[in-house]
Amino acid sequence: MPATVKYFTKGNNPTSTIYIRFSHGRKFDFKKSTTLSIESKYWNNSKGIVRSVAEFGDKLNFENTLNGLRAYLINKFNTDYSNGTVIDAQWLSLAINKHFNQSDEHDFNFLTDYAQHFIDSLPYRVQRNGTTGLAMSTIRKYKSTLQKIHDFEKHTGKRLKTNNIDLKFHNDFIKFMSNNQQLNLNTIGKYIKCLKTILKNAKQFGLKVHPEVEFDGFRSTKEKTYFVTLNQDEIETIFNLDLSDSPYLENARNWLIIGVWTGARVSDLLNFTSDNINNGFIEYQAQKTKQKIMLPVHWQVQSIIEGNNGQFPRKISNQRYNDWIKEISKKAGIVQLCKGAIYLVDPDKKGKKIKTPQRKVLGNYPKWKLVSTHTARRSFATNHYGKLPTPIIMSVTGHTTEKMLLAYIGKTPQDNAILLKDFWAMENIKGKKEIQLEIVKTAN
Structure with a gap:
């Protein structure tokens, strides 16, 4: 069925705007104003044509205008559709404007x-x-x-x-x-x-x-985010993993180790070069926030750089990094079950992801499957939280508020209460030891 163009007007006003309905099968059916107007007494709305009224001296020109627009739209549709152009209501509006040489300036009301x-x-x-x-x-x-x-x-x-x-x-x-x-x-x-x-x-x-x-109801949606971090034992295992038979995995492992000891976003991490090292410190400007970040070189990072002739590992894409660190974590035996969300894979379609309404499916999976590009950065923040003053961690991760940092690593008020409890317990033990030492001193 070929594309069709039909004209119509709305209402019963003495003068009416002519609208256009462009359709092609069930897939395309759009209506737009042509911006042309005509006196209603000269228009046959049931047929979508100009009436044959002798007093309408401009009948021929008006008909030619409508016929010209019809021919232009059908020809443009055939050309654009065959070239893969998106055909939608906006396409029709732009096509009408172009045909009539109307200004293509933006209407900011849209x-x-x-x-x-x-x-x-x-x-x-x-x-x-x-x-x-x-x-x-x-x-x-x-x-x-x-x-x-x-x-x-x-x-x-x-x-x-x-x-x-x-x-x-x-x-x-x-x-x-x-x-x-x-x-x-x-x-x-x-x-x-x-x-x-x-x-x-x-x-x-x-x-x-x-x-x-x-209104309050016009708000962003959200749901609980599950993520995993690597603890120091797991990091040590990955660092010592022999991957000499797989150079691409060894290269990705080195980036992962650098990530867990720098807390850098992957967009910054994978762009590190020797130029970012200055007198034992890593210095860089975060792409996302433009913040200047400076931190000392961890001994594991120093070991990797020295083993690579003073250079950072070979640059790789974010996607390959994301895929390969999962494989590395699996080889490291990081297989305990953790709650998280992943894309399901159809084994009959060579690893093709299965589409689901939620995209990712929540469940309990081996931890290595949940390792991602964010894992290294979150691991840095989590492993140092409670051991270093929070402002120091924030100066490395680039978070501008403590609230942002705590949300990033999933800490709650209960976690802070537990830290305070542990601190008081240590202070109590410390105080008792000091009292005992003083008694022994008096006895002597």
Whole structure:
């Protein structure tokens, strides 16, 4: 069935705007305004054509205009569809504008147009600390959020305006990302958070934003995150593991050891070079936060560098690092069952991940399966927490508040209470020893 273009008007006004319905089978069916208008007495809405009325002297030109638009849209559809272009309501709107040589300037009342403007300005935005621009990882989050909005608009067949974003949208958007795109609630929550920031900025820009965005119910989603860390015995086992028969695993193991003793994000970790070492310290600027971080070189890290002719290990991709450290942990015998979430793999499809509504499936798995790119950084923070002053740990991990650090390593008020209890117990023992020593001294 070929694509079809039909024209229609709405209402019974003396002058009406002509709308277009573009359809092709069940997959494509979009309606948009042509911005053309006609006196209703000259229009046959049941047939979607100009009436044959003698007094309408511009009939021929008007018909040619509509026929020209019809032919243009059908030809453009055939070309764009065969080239893999996304055909949606936005495609139809842009095609109409292009045919009539209308301005393609953005209308910031539309959410996607303003969101794109917001994203374009991020590299030049001055932060509270005076620095200019946001980290690329942060910009990518906003770009992903914009893509999710585009996906939702394609799903609903409607373009959203900033004042359309209400609690109903909030519910529908979450449902769409959960059911249709199979995202977990924490990932969805990050998109909602970015969306709220865009809308807050739009309001400051002077655009009309729906008041329900400020309601308590318009909040980010989240669920409990399970993660594993490597304790010092496990780190020692991995460090001493003989991987000489697998150079790629040995290289990845060395990065893992450096990660657990630097607490660096993987985006910084895998970019370390000898230039980052200065007088026994590792110095670098975090890509995400632009913070200057400095820490001493741990003896295991020093051993790895010295064994590699004074260089850091060979650079690898994040994905290979993530995959190989699991294999390394398995070889190290880190197999105790731990609670966590992983992608299930279909054994009949050569390791292809099984799609599930939650993407990752919660359960009890061997610990090596749960090791990931975040494990090294979390291990550093967890292994040093309670042994070093928290500000020192934060200076290495780059967390700006203690609350952020504690959330990252999963510490609760109960954990802090236990630390305080242990501290008091040690102080009590210490005090008793001092009393006994004083008594012995008096007796002599």
